[in-house]
Amino acid sequence: MTATNENYQYPLDETWTTSEIITVTNFYRLIEAANESTVSKAELMTAYQAFKQIVPAKSLEKQIGREFEAASGYSIYKTMQAAQQTTKQRVRYRS
Template identity: 55%
Template sequence: MDYHYPIDSSWSTEETIIVVEFLALVEKAYQGSVSRAELLNQYRAFKEIIPSKSEEKTIGKEFEQASGYSLYHTVKKARNGVSEQITMP
């Protein structure tokens, strides 16, 4: 990993951990596979911290520019998928 996760300095330590754990799952989906249920549960926790769609898009864009991994496409695949594991191309 040669990049940094997009972090807001106004988040508490607990909030930062939740966001980082979610982004790490997105990363893991691209590097192998991740549990669909775990990803969706972590996304729900992420949305409690980032309820705004525009802020979610901003974080997703920053993360994708830094890593090449799409938050949007990963969550979309998890929501629409039926398999227990999510693997991104």
């Protein structure tokens, strides 16, 4: 199952509830925002924690991250790494 951005599809699990899909899609959009402009670090970190509640297994997180990066060109891992390392209140990741 996938949700669609205007240019690509988000990787989603068909077993997720509507609420979970909304939560994960919100996280994907914040990753995009951090790569295209800036996003609140607190908002991104909160969204990541909610994403981790839905995707607790590291292996599944890596798989979803690879699928998301293949579709969007944005790395969840690298974006979150930059967010965790910055001391600023807003995150902007440039690869």
